[in-house]
Amino acid sequence: MSPQQEKAEQFLRLHRKGDPLLMPNAWDVGSAAVLASLGFKALATTSSGHAATLGRLDGAVTRDEAIAHAATLSGSTELPVSADLENGFADDPDGVLDTIARARGAGLAGCSVEDYSGSHLYELGLARERVEAAAEAAHSGPVRLVLTARAENHIRGRDDLADTIARLQAYQEAGADVLFAPGIRRAEEIRQVVESVDRPVSVLAVPGVPSTAELAGLGVARVSVGGAFAFAALGALVEAATELRDSGTYAYLERSATGGRAARKAFSE
Numbered sequence: 688m689s690p691q692q693e694k695a696e697q698f699l700r701l702h703r704k705g706d707p708l709l710m711p712n713a714w715d716v717g718s719a720a721v722l723a724s725l726g727f728k729a730l731a732t733t734s735s736g737h738a739a740t741l742g743r744l745d746g747a748v749t750r751d752e753a754i755a756h757a758a759t760l761s762g763s764t765e766l767p768v769s770a771d772l773e774n775g776f777a778d779d780p781d782g783v784l785d786t787i788a789r790a791r792g793a794g795l796a797g798c799s800v801e802d803y804s805g806s807h808l809y810e811l812g813l814a815r816e817r818v819e820a821a822a823e824a825a826h827s828g829p830v831r832l833v834l835t836a837r838a839e840n841h842i843r844g845r846d847d848l849a850d851t852i853a854r855l856q857a858y859q860e861a862g863a864d865v866l867f868a869p870g871i872r873r874a875e876e877i878r879q880v881v882e883s884v885d886r887p888v889s890v891l892a893v894p895g896v897p898s899t900a901e902l903a904g905l906g907v908a909r910v911s912v913g914g915a916f917a918f919a920a921l922g923a924l925v926e927a928a929t930e931l932r933d934s935g936t937y938a939y940l941e942r943s944a945t946g947g948r949a950a951r952k953a954f955s956e
Contacts, residue, residue, distance in 0.1 A: 691794055692830045698729055698767035698796040699833045702865060702887035702908040707899060709910050710889075712771070714917040715740055716763045717954070722916075724953035729767040729796070732757050736917030737771075745914070746805055750776035750786055758793035767796030769833065775800045778809075780820035787824035790832070797833030798825065799867065802854060803843050811850075815857040822862025835889060836863035841870025842891075848876055852883045859886050865909065872896050874905060881906040 688696075701708040710729050713719035714736030722730055735745035737756050748756075750772075757770035770790055775783035783800060790798045800821045802814040809817065818836045825832040836858035840851045848871075855866045866884055869891035871877055877897070881888045887908030890896060892915065899910055927939035 689829060691796070694767040694796040695830060695832055698769065699864060701728055701767075702833075704881070704887060704906045704908050705903050707890075707903055707907045707910050709899060710769070711912050711916055712736060712914065713760060714914070714920075716759060717950070718916070718920070719760050719764050719766075719768075720956075721950050721953045723764050723766050724949070724956060727766070729769065730760070730764065731769045731799075731911055732760055732771045733914045733917055734771045734773050735914035739914070739917055739921065746773065750789075754786075754789050754793050757790065757795055757798075761794040761796075768794075769797035769799065769835065770795050772798050772800055774802070774804055775817065775821060778804055780813075780816045783817045784820040784824045787821045787832070787834070788827075791824065791828060791830055795832060797835060797864075799835035799837055801837035801839050803839040808839060808843060808845065811854060811857060814854060815861050818858045818861040818863055825864075826862065833864045834862065835865040835867050836861070837867045837869065839869065841868060841872075848879065852880060855880065855884050855888075859884050865889055867891075867909075869893075869913070874901065877902070877907065878905045 708729060710731050711722050711727055712731045712733035713722055714733055719730055738745050738748050753772060761768040772786060772790060775786040777783050777786060802809045822834050825834040838851045838854040840847055851868050858866060865887045867889040868880055872895040874897050889909035889911060890902055890907050892910055892912045902910060930936055930939055
């Protein structure tokens with residue numbers, strides 16, 4: 688068995704209902720090293736965090752750039768890495784299949800595909816066909832990637848739990864290994880999603896989401912943070928730079944000392 692396949696199988700085993708995998712999203716090799724040193728068992732990329740490293744907004748990265756970035760991160764760590772591949776960088780199923788096939792060559796353990804085009808949610812029939820194509824690519828060949836299918840309703844202005852559940856059930860039938868509806872916050876809604884499907888369910892940590900202990904009680908199998916850690920780091924940069932510019936003081940040096948020591952330790956390992 689290849690190291691990549693071992694990572695993929697390990698990644699899938701880490702999805703345990705009621706014992707959620709805490710999977711932070713790294714945005715560069717340095718952040719991946721720090722997160723690995725802190726004991727996390729798997730990592731994901733973040734489309735918004737990666738775009739920020741290029742001085743761009745989310746959705747402004749090309750397929751080639753995203754896959755190259757994913758390959759760099761997966762090659763930098765012994766942990767399984769799952770790539771955020773947005774909508775597969777294609778509207779049609781054939782284009783999605785091609786993207787996921789290319790991702791398999793990046794050394795990844797998994798990847799995700801969402802049902803949002805950048806301007807609208809795909810009609811359910813097409814959305815299912817796109818997941819079928821992604822599953823075909825992810826599960827073929829010597830490496831079986833863990834495919835996460837995302838229903839984007841709740842972060843795209845459509846607060847429709849029934850439609851979200853219908854989409855996730857369709858994606859399960861289409862071959863997805865993990866199901867994800869980012870933006871769902873209330874415990875009862877999360878419970879309904881978990882109980883409506885037979886695949887592991889991932890939840891995005893956003894304001895109002897129950898604690899990880901509570902999510903475990905609801906049967907969640909994975910928790911990720913999206914671009915939050917990347918923008919927390921950028922927020923700390925803004926605070927430090929603003930203090931220097933406006934006050935001419937250096938309190939940020941004290942705040943950064945602990946993190947700096949931890950980072951240097953991670954980089955030396």
